[in-house]
Amino acid sequence: xxxxxxxxxxxxxxxxxxxxxxxxxxxxxxxxxxxxxxxxxxxxxxxxxxxxxxxxxxxxxxxxxxxxxxxxxxxxxxxxxxxxxxxxxxxxxxxxxxxxxxxxxxxxxxxxxxx
Numbered sequence: 001x002x003x004x005x006x007x008x009x010x011x012x013x014x015x016x017x018x019x020x021x022x023x024x025x026x027x028x029x030x031x032x033x034x035x036x037x038x039x040x041x042x043x044x045x046x047x048x049x050x051x052x053x054x055x056x057x058x059x060x061x062x063x064x065x066x067x068x069x070x071x072x073x074x075x076x077x078x079x080x081x082x083x084x085x086x087x088x089x090x091x092x093x094x095x096x097x098x099x100x101x102x103x104x105x106x107x108x109x110x111x112x113x114x115x
Contacts, residue, residue, distance in 0.1 A: 003037055003064045005097045012093035019089060023071065023082070032069030063100065070106070079103055 023029035043054045073079040080103065087101040 008094050012089065015089045015093055019086065020069075028071050028073060028082070030070040030072055032067065032071075034067040035065060038064055063098075066099075 020029050020032070041055070045052050045054055071079065071082070073082065083101055083103040087099070090097075090099045090101070
């Protein structure tokens with residue numbers, strides 16, 4: 001999501017509450033939440049075996065992770081369809097911002113998905 005675009009409209013909050021509530025009732029939504037902006041963020045950068053701390057805000061940052069959710073689906077097709085529905089809620093209720101809704105699998109070990 002774009003950083004510094006303001007608070008989402010109340011209609012989006014209400015639509016997301018319904019969306020998440022339905023998935024929680026089905027046992028699909030396991031956990032999730034929103035994240036504050038980068039103004040208070042702390043990053044640790046590991047480069048060439050050295051660790052350095054970099055505090056926010058980050059002037060070069062245009063897009064940030066605005067929230068996260070852990071969901072459990074029976075198939076990848078179900079996950080993709082539901083992620084599209086999530087994205088469409090944002091397009092409908094907050095069309096003036098750019099949001100990238102990313103779907104990723106959780107790793108249970110060193111193997112790649114599908115192994």
